[in-house]
Amino acid sequence: MKALKIAIAGAGGRMGRMLLEVTLKDSQATLAAAIDQPGAPLLGKDAGEIVGSPCGVMISSDSEAGIAQASCLIDFTRPEGTLQHLEICRRHGTAIVIGTTGFDARGKQAIAAAAQDIPVVFAPNMSVGVNVVFKLLDVAARIMNEGYDVEIVEAHHRHKIDAPSGTALRMGEVVAQALGRELGECAVYGREGVTGERLPATIGFATVRGGDIVGDHNVLFCGLGERVEIGHKASSRMPYALGSLRAAHFLANMKHGLFDMQDVLGLR
Structure with missing residues (x-):
């Protein structure tokens, strides 16, 4: 070859x-x-x-x-x-x-x-692992399509210049598509002050920047009495x-x- x-x-x-x-x-x-x-x-x-x-x-x-x-x-x-x-x-x-x-x-x-x-x-x-996570998120969102709030938390090193990360945004897109939503219409990219009660159709993002974190991503499906987390951590x-x-x-x-x-x- x-x-x-x-x-x-x-x-x-x-x-x-x-x-x-x-x-x-x-x-x-x-x-x-x-x-x-x-x-x-x-x-x-x-x-x-x-x-x-x-x-x-x-x-x-x-x-x-x-x-x-x-x-x-x-x-x-x-x-x-x-x-x-x-x-x-x-x-x-x-x-x-x-x-x-x-x-x-x-x-x-x-x-x-x-x-x-x-x-x-x-x-x-x-990453192969992250792309497996994308697939799992699609399956999870289709099953937990009612009664679960979706929040995405990502962390990267202090030198990263864009936020949220491209991976976090793609995770949001996968979930939104599975739920029949448009991410641009339901994403919330930060909360501060008196924000009022969480709207059930939104997908929240939280960003952490510090040190030499290579890349951590965690998606939470938060229901009543339980929480499912699907995530990936890169150590290099x-x-x-x-x-x-x-x-x-x-x-x-x-x-x-x-x-x-x-x-x-x-x-x-």
């Missing part, structure tokens, strides 16, 4: 390093390029060396050249950077796995448009990296189309 040629965006960052590690250990993949932004401290360094496995691929700020050498780009950067990389992928026919969160409606539209020409996996969370970024590489392999035989991790895992 021909090895999958992987390019990694944001290679010098926390997630980038984890992606380097899993890619270099995958016998069916090869690191084609390691990309970081201009001025990044590790430019010119051997990408493998920073994770203990020198590989001869140097970290570069030349996104165009790096993506041109790859069959798939994995991108966990920022929305503006990812959208630039997306257009380069489109020009070169390179598949892309997008783990970046925080896109606005226009950004999501750009991703959908690019997917008409290239294969794209775009998911708020690449490894699940996201492993899921992303699995998504890259999934795209290897695709010509174009927009997919998410439910497609990758066969959970549709």
Whole structure:
């Protein structure tokens, strides 16, 4: 089997390093390029060396050249950077796995448009475990569709710039869809002061930011006399990296189309 040629965006960052590690250990993949932004401290360094496995691929700020050498780009950067990389992928026919969160409606539209020409996996969370949780939430919401209040609590490290997390929002979307609601019409993103009695059709969100929390998500179905909690806790970024590489392999035989991790895992 021909090895999958992987390019990694944001290679010098926390997630980038984890992606380097899993890619270099995958016998069916090869690191084609390691990309970081201009001025990044590790430019010119051997990408493998920073994770203990020198590989001869140097970290570069030349996104165009790096993506041109790859069959798939994995991108966990920022929305503006990812959208630039997306257009380069489109020009070169390179598949892309997008783990970046925080896109606005226009950004999501750009991703959908690019997917008409290239294969794209775009998911708020690449962890296999989290995507199993999405499936469980769908089942739970359909069963507990009356008499239960739904609240979503998420916690992340102090450096995360968007809130609620993309994963928490996706959890809300899964529950809302199962209940026949629109999340935009029933979500409550914070409570303060005299808020009045809770409206039964709402889905509440609470956000915690602090320290080095990788990612905790918990969905509560609160009824009378009982509470069901479905959650996921990540102790490292490894699940996201492993899921992303699995998504890259999934795209290897695709010509174009927009997919998410439910497609990758066969959970549709």
